[in-house]
Amino acid sequence: MKRIYFLLFISFFYQSAFSQKDGYWDKERATTKEIIVSARDRIIVKTDDFPIGTTELIYRITLLDENQQMAGSLVSVLKAIPDPTGITQGSAGAVFLLSKISGSDKSRYAVFSSNELATAYKENGNSDKACVVQNTPVSKDAKRLSLDKSTCLQSNTSNLWFGFESTNWIMKQKIVIEVVPWVDTKLSRGWTVENRKFIINQCKTSALARKLANSDDFCICLEEKIQKQYKFQEFQKLLVMEQTKAYKDFGNSCIDETGVSKGVLEDYRTLASNFTKKGDYGSAITQYTRIINEGKVNIFDYNAIGYNYILTKQYGKAIKFLKDGEKLDDTELLIKLNLAHAYLMNDEFRNAKLIYKEYQSQNVNDSLSWTQKIKQDFAIFQKAGLPSGDFDRVLKLLGK
Numbered sequence: 301m302k303r304i305y306f307l308l309f310i311s312f313f314y315q316s317a318f319s320q321k322d323g324y325w326d327k328e329r330a331t332t333k334e335i336i337v338s339a340r341d342r343i344i345v346k347t348d349d350f351p352i353g354t355t356e357l358i359y360r361i362t363l364l365d366e367n368q369q370m371a372g373s374l375v376s377v378l379k380a381i382p383d384p385t386g387i388t389q390g391s392a393g394a395v396f397l398l399s400k401i402s403g404s405d406k407s408r409y410a411v412f413s414s415n416e417l418a419t420a421y422k423e424n425g426n427s428d429k430a431c432v433v434q435n436t437p438v439s440k441d442a443k444r445l446s447l448d449k450s451t452c453l454q455s456n457t458s459n460l461w462f463g464f465e466s467t468n469w470i471m472k473q474k475i476v477i478e479v480v481p482w483v484d485t486k487l488s489r490g491w492t493v494e495n496r497k498f499i500i501n502q503c504k505t506s507a508l509a510r511k512l513a514n515s516d517d518f519c520i521c522l523e524e525k526i527q528k529q530y531k532f533q534e535f536q537k538l539l540v541m542e543q544t545k546a547y548k549d550f551g552n553s554c555i556d557e558t559g560v561s562k563g564v565l566e567d568y569r570t571l572a573s574n575f576t577k578k579g580d581y582g583s584a585i586t587q588y589t590r591i592i593n594e595g596k597v598n599i600f601d602y603n604a605i606g607y608n609y610i611l612t613k614q615y616g617k618a619i620k621f622l623k624d625g626e627k628l629d630d631t632e633l634l635i636k637l638n639l640a641h642a643y644l645m646n647d648e649f650r651n652a653k654l655i656y657k658e659y660q661s662q663n664v665n666d667s668l669s670w671t672q673k674i675k676q677d678f679a680i681f682q683k684a685g686l687p688s689g690d691f692d693r694v695l696k697l698l699g700k
Contacts (some may be wrong), residue, residue, distance in 0.1 A: 322484065322485045322486065323353075323355070323383065323482055323483050323484045323485050323488075324482070324483055324485070325375070325378045325379075325480050325481075325482055325483075326351050326354075326480070326481050326482070326483045327375040327378075327480065329348060329349070329350070329351050329481060330348075330374070330375050330478065330479060330480040330481070331347040331348045331477070331478065331479040331480075332373065332374075332476070332477075332478050333345055333476070333477050334474065334475070334476050335464070335474075335475050335476075335477070336472050336473070336474055336475075337407065337464050337466045337472060337473045337475060338466065338472050339466055339468050339469055339470055339471055339472055339473075340466055340468075340469050341465075341466050342421070342422050342425060342463060342464065342465045342466070343422065343463070343464050344412075344418040344419065344421065344422050344461050344462065344463045344464075345461065345462045345463075345464070345477055346415070346418075346459055346460075346461050347459050347460050347461075347462070347479045348459075348479075349458050349459060350457065350458050350459065350481045351481060351483050351488065352483075352487070352488055352489075352490050352533070353483045353484045353485070353486070353487035353488030353489070353490070354453070354457070354481040354482065354483055354484075355446065355447040355453070355482060355483075355484045355487060356384045356444060356445065356446040356447065356453070356481075356482040357444070357445050357453070357460075357479055357480060357481045357482060358374065358378065358384070358387070358397065358442065358443070358444050358445075358479070358480050358482075359411075359442065359443060359445070359462075359477065359478065359479040359480075360374045360397055360398070360399065360440075360441070360442040360476075360477075360478045361407075361409060361438075361440060361441045361442070361462075361475065361476070361477050361478075362399040362401075362402050362439075362440045362475070362476045362478075363402055363403045363405045363406065363407055363438075363439045363440065363473060363474065363475050363476075364401070364402065364403045364474045364475075364476060365403035365404065365405075365474070366474065368401055368402075368403060368474075370399065370401070370476055372400070373478065374397070374442075374478035374480055375478075375480055377397060378480055383482070384444055384446065384482050387444050397442035398440055398441075398442050399440050399476075402439040402440040403439060403473075403474070404439070405439065405466075405467070405468050405471070405473045406437035406438055406439050406467050407437055407438065407439075407464050407465065407466060407467055407473060407475060408434060408435055408436070408437050408464070408465045408467060409434050409438075409441075409462060409463060409464045409465070410427040410430035410432060410433045410434065410462075410463045411430055411431055411432035411433075411445075411452055411460055411461070411462055411463075412429070412430050412431065412460065412461040412462075412463060413431055413451070413452055413454070413457065413460065413461075414461070415461060417429050417430070417461070418461035418462075418463050421463040422463060425465065427463070430463070431445075431450060431451045431452035432445070432450075432452060437467045455492055460479070462477055489527070489531045489532065490531050490532030490533050491527050491531075491532050492532075495532045496523055496527070499519075499522070499523040499526055499527075499535075500519045500520065500522075500523050502547075503515070503518070503519035503522050503523065503547070503551075504519055506547065506551070508551060508555075508564070518551075518554055518555070521550075521553075521554035521557055522547065522550050522551055522554050525550040525553065525554065526546060526550060529546075529550075530546075564594075565591055565594065565596050568587045568588070568590050568591050569587070569591065569601070571583075571584075571587045572584040572585075572587035572588050572591075572604065572608075573604075575587065576604070576607075576608060579684075581608045581611045581612045582612060584604070584605075584608045585605055585608045585609065585612070588601055588604055588605035588608070589605070592605070598628070599625045599628040599629045599632055599635060600634075601625075602621050602622060602624050602625025602628070602635065603622065603625055603632070603634050603635050603638055605621050606618045606619075606621045606622035606625065606635070606638050606639070606642065607638050609621065609642075610638065610641055610642055610645060610681075610686070611680075611681075611684050611686070613645070613686065615642050615645045615646035616646065618638070618642040619639065619642045619643065619646065622635055622638055622639040622642060623639065626639070633659055633662060633663075633664045633670065634664055636655055636658075636659060637655070637659070637664060637670070637673060637674065637677070639655060640652045640655035640656050641677060641681070643655070644690055644694065645681075645686060645687060649690060649693075652694070653694075653697060656674070656694055656697060656698060657697065657698075660698050671698055674694065674695070674698070675695070678691045678694075678695075
């Protein structure tokens with residue numbers, strides 16, 4: 301039997317522990333004010349600023365006789381309650397919230413979400429727009445307000461206003477008001493839905509994101525990294541150049557993590573290929589240069605940029621990049637053939653001849669022979685206005 305009780309106790313302990321909310325009672329920014337209300341008067345009291353991430357709060361109102369002092373603060377009471385849900389899970393929590401003492405006087409009160417509404421209440425006593433109304437006079441009261449259940453608290457609420465109306469027609473009243481906010485640890489970093497959207501929208505306007513067919517994963521990755529590194533308020537205070545660097549650094553990390561890099565490179569290749577087909581060889585070279593600068597270049601990129609350099613009569617650069625491509629795969633005949641073309645155009649016939657002759661009996665792919673490909677290329681080169689004086693010489697060399 302003892303074992304059963306022990307297991308039940310352990311089970312209850314773990315359920316309680318894991319049901320607790322991830323946050324804390326912020327005693328450092330709790331409001332504690334002792335006010336005097338004159339007979340038949342109304343007064344409004346503004347709370348201290350709530351910390352960012354406030355999702356719930358507990359307030360306690362206690363009316364004291366002239367010489368009475370509070371027996372214990374609300375903050376000290378809340379130390380025994382791990383999170384706001386503990387207040388409603390049993391009668392003990394609610395009872396402890398009420399002051400052990402109070403005076404014989406009573407007061408009506410109302411709670412407002414803006415200074416304008418509270419000021420109107422002070423002037424005319426109208427509490428219709430209050431988010432909490434206590435029309436029955438009380439000597440003490442305590443309530444819990446939460447973001448999801450009370451109109452008093454909204455995601456951007458930073459203060460509340462308490463309005464009191466004295467029911468003593470002869471003597472002044474002494475009222476103690478205490479307000480303790482519950483701060484959600486995650487939300488305290490300032491990353492509300494609106495602020496997260498702000499970062500994502502900023503990302504989507506970046507030059508890199510605009511190149512992507514689907515930038516959502518990339519921008520969410522970027523936003524999560526910034527969120528982890530900074531509080532929103534900290535990030536907002538960075539200099540523009542510091543923010544730009546953060547976007548760049550986190551963006552580079554997200555490129556590899558989200559597979560964006562591969563998609564970007566394929567976009568570059570598609571653009572380059574289209575530029576080549578249109579005869580805009582300079583723009584094609586720009587796209588292939590970007591791929592090379594990304595460090596993700598393959599042999600076909602080297603072959604393509606070399607080919608475009610030939611078509612723009614930049615033969616020295618063509619030879620350089622085609623030789624770089626050879627280092628990746630010395631058996632790729634398209635690289636070999638374009639290198640021979642570059643040598644030919646650069647008046648290095650001997651070097652070109654050696655390559656043309658060496659591979660004349662092979663195919664460049666599964667259906668196109670070496671010689672057929674040469675004839676195709678020479679036709680394109682002639683149309684592009686490249687020097688063609690040695691073309692017949694090469695074909696004669698190959699017996700064609």
